[in-house]
Structure formats: C-alpha cells, structure tokens
Amino acid sequence: MERIDTIRKISEELTSELVVCNIGFPSRELHYLKDSSTHFYMLGSMGLASSIGLGIAMSTKRKVVIFDGDGSILMNLGSLVTIFNQNPDNLILIVLDNECYGSTGSQCSYASTVNLGNVAEAVGFKNNFFFDGNEKELKFKEVLNTCGPVFVHFKVKPGNANVPVIPLEAVDIKDRFMDEIKK
Amino acid sequence: MDGSQAVYNTLKQSEINFVVSLPCVNLDKLMKMVEADEDIIHVPVTREEEGFGICAGAFMGGKKPAILMQNSGLGNSVNALASLFELYKLPILMIISHRGTDGEFMSAQIPMGNATPKVLDALQIPYLNPKTPDEALKLIPKAWNIAETNGTPVGILLSIKFW
Numbered sequence: 001m002e003r004i005d006t007i008r009k010i011s012e013e014l015t016s017e018l019v020v021c022n023i024g025f026p027s028r029e030l031h032y033l034k035d036s037s038t039h040f041y042m043l044g045s046m047g048l049a050s051s052i053g054l055g056i057a058m059s060t061k062r063k064v065v066i067f068d069g070d071g072s073i074l075m076n077l078g079s080l081v082t083i084f085n086q087n088p089d090n091l092i093l094i095v096l097d098n099e100c101y102g103s104t105g106s107q108c109s110y111a112s113t114v115n116l117g118n119v120a121e122a123v124g125f126k127n128n129f130f131f132d133g134n135e136k137e138l139k140f141k142e143v144l145n146t147c148g149p150v151f152v153h154f155k156v157k158p159g160n161a162n163v164p165v166i167p168l169e170a171v172d173i174k175d176r177f178m179d180e181i182k183k
Numbered sequence: 184m185d186g187s188q189a190v191y192n193t194l195k196q197s198e199i200n201f202v203v204s205l206p207c208v209n210l211d212k213l214m215k216m217v218e219a220d221e222d223i224i225h226v227p228v229t230r231e232e233e234g235f236g237i238c239a240g241a242f243m244g245g246k247k248p249a250i251l252m253q254n255s256g257l258g259n260s261v262n263a264l265a266s267l268f269e270l271y272k273l274p275i276l277m278i279i280s281h282r283g284t285d286g287e288f289m290s291a292q293i294p295m296g297n298a299t300p301k302v303l304d305a306l307q308i309p310y311l312n313p314k315t316p317d318e319a320l321k322l323i324p325k326a327w328n329i330a331e332t333n334g335t336p337v338g339i340l341l342s343i344k345f346w
Contacts, residue, residue, distance in 0.1 A: 171272050
C-alpha cells in the first residue's frame with residue numbers, strides 16, 4: 001500500500017482524535033487528503049513526532065494519534081522508552097515504515113534489517129499491531145479502541161504522492177490546534 | 184535559602200506544572216523536589232531534545248513547561264529549539280546547570296561551557312544569569328513572563344558558584 005492510501009484509510013476512521021504528523025511528505029499528504037483543526041503538522045524538529053504526541057497525551061484526556069516514520073523513530077528511539085514508562089492510555093503511535101528516508105529521496109534506513117515492531121515489544125509495549133500493507137480491508141477501529149500506549153507497525157511502499165507544500169504558517173497551525181484542544 | 188530551594192520556589196511562583204529533566208550533579212536536589220511535588224508532572228527523559236518535543240506538546244495541551252538540564256543538553260537540542268520552538272513560537276523555561284564556568288574541576292566541561300552563551304545568542308534565546316539564590320528569586324519569575332508573552336524559550340544559566 002502507498003503511504004498516502006494508508007493515511008487516507010486511517011484518517012477516514014478518525015473523528016475527534018488529535019493527530020500529530022511527521023515532518024515532510026507525510027504531513028503534506030495528510031493535509032492534501034483532509035485538513036482539520038485536530039491536525040498538528042510538524043514542519044521542523046525531525047524525529048520528534050512521538051515526543052510531541054506524548055506531551056499532548058499527558059496534558060489532555062483526548063486520544064492522540066501519531067503518524068511517525070521509520071527514519072524518524074530511529075532518530076529518537078529513546079522516545080519509545082519514555083512513552084513505555086509514562087504509559088499514556090490515550091496514545092497511539094503509528095510507524096509508517098517504508099524502510100527509507102522518503103522525504104529526502106528514499107535513501108535506505110536500517111528499518112530494512114531491524115524489525116521496529118520487535119524493538120517496541122522489547123521495550124515493553126503490550127498492545128502492538130502489525131500491518132504488512134497488503135490488507136484488502138483495513139480494520140483500524142480495533143486499534144483505535146485499544147487502551148494505550150499502542151504501537152502500530154505499518155509497512156508501506158516507498159515513495160511520495162505528488163502533493164503541494166502545506167500553505168499554512170507554523171504559528172497558525174499551532175493556534176488552531178490549541179483552540180481545538182481547549183474546546 | 185540554598186540555590187535549589189530558591190529555584191524551586193520560583194517554579195512554583197511561575198505556576199510551572201510540567202517538568203522534563205535529565206540529571207546534573209548540581210540539579211540533584213531540585214529534581215527530587217520536583218519529583219515529590221504532586222502538582223507537577225515530572226517526566227525524566229532519555230535525551231534533552233526529546234524533552235523539548237514533550238514540552239512543546241505539553242504546552243499545546245495547556246501546561247506550563249520547564250526543562251531541567253546541564254548545558255551539554257543545550258547542544259543536543261539546537262534543532263528543536265530553532266525548528267520547533269522558534270518556528271511555532273512556543274514558550275519554555277530552561278533551568279540550565281552551566282558547567283565549565285568559574286570553579287569547574289573537570290576540564291572536559293570547558294568547551295561546551297564556553298559555547299553555551301554563544302549558542303543561546305545564535306538562537307536569539309534570551310537568558311538570565313542569577314549569581315545568588317536571592318537573584319534567582321527576583322529574576323526567574325520574570326523569565327516565565329517573557330517566555331509566555333513572547334512565545335520563546337528563556338534560559339536561566341546557573342553557574343557553578345551559584346550552587
């Protein structure tokens with residue numbers, strides 16, 4: 001499955017969940033598919049999607065869904081250790097794993113030789129899901145109804161959709177997102 | 184009043200309620216006070232940059248965040264400070280044990296100690312440098328006001344002789 005199709009299918013299941021989306025094409029693809037005040041698009045701070053999501057999850061009761069990537073989580077593996085220890089029941093970390101640094105030209109990452117789902121399990125994550133990307137029907141509701149912290153390892157094809165840059169200013173993304181949280 | 188108590192009092196006065204930390208020998212007592220405080224969520228982190236990401240999320244979720252770290256952690260966090268905190272105009276109070284300053288016994292601390300104010304200057308991050316617990320009591324409450332009003336990190340550099 002292409003990453004944009006995966007993001008589309010998961011997004012279709014989301015309602016009031018807060019979404020943190022990784023830097024680069026994942027955020028561009030999500031914005032192209034659907035823009036919402038529940039979305040926090042990461043325009044910088046490579047590697048920190050899971051950390052930003054953890055901070056939000058620990059400060060609100062709302063469910064937080066993080067679209068992260070293999071290169072990103074490899075850059076911040078310590079985040080898995082912190083999330084496991086803080087144990088937020090409202091956090092779902094989805095690693096869209098294309099085994100490469102997609103936004104910079106699809107250079108290989110070590111996710112082709114290291115199974116990130118096994119890493120999460122070794123850290124201690126109890127509620128883990130694996131999708132190989134060949135699912136005919138994606139039953140994501142079960143993931144959303146599982147008590148967190150949830151780790152979702154989702155294999156996707158390398159490559160980016162031809163979608164434009166997000167036409168929003170960072171401060172406007174933040175202000176809109178904070179207003180949404182205050183609701 | 185000792186330095187740790189003075190800093191803790193100002194965190195309370197500033198209504199800081201979310202703290203991430205990595206240890207420094209000079210922050211040991213302050214970290215224990217924060218950990219024991221039921222009104223503060225304390226999150227030990229594995230690397231300072233991760234802590235900045237968590238604090239960014241916590242602020243957006245309604246908390247008033249601070250980080251306790253050694254100045255070496257500033258070096259670990261430069262990209263997050265520029266492309267997350269500056270870009271999105273996010274506030275955070277940075278309580279920094281500034282090693283490599285007057286009285287340092289370990290020569291290995293000196294390069295990053297010397298670089299620390301210059302790194303903050305390069306990032307255009309304002310910082311205050313209280314020399315005594317009394318000065319800390321006066322200056323740190325102003326720091327959070329600056330951070331919140333301007334949407335910026337503010338550093339508190341606490342050199343070796345402060346403790």
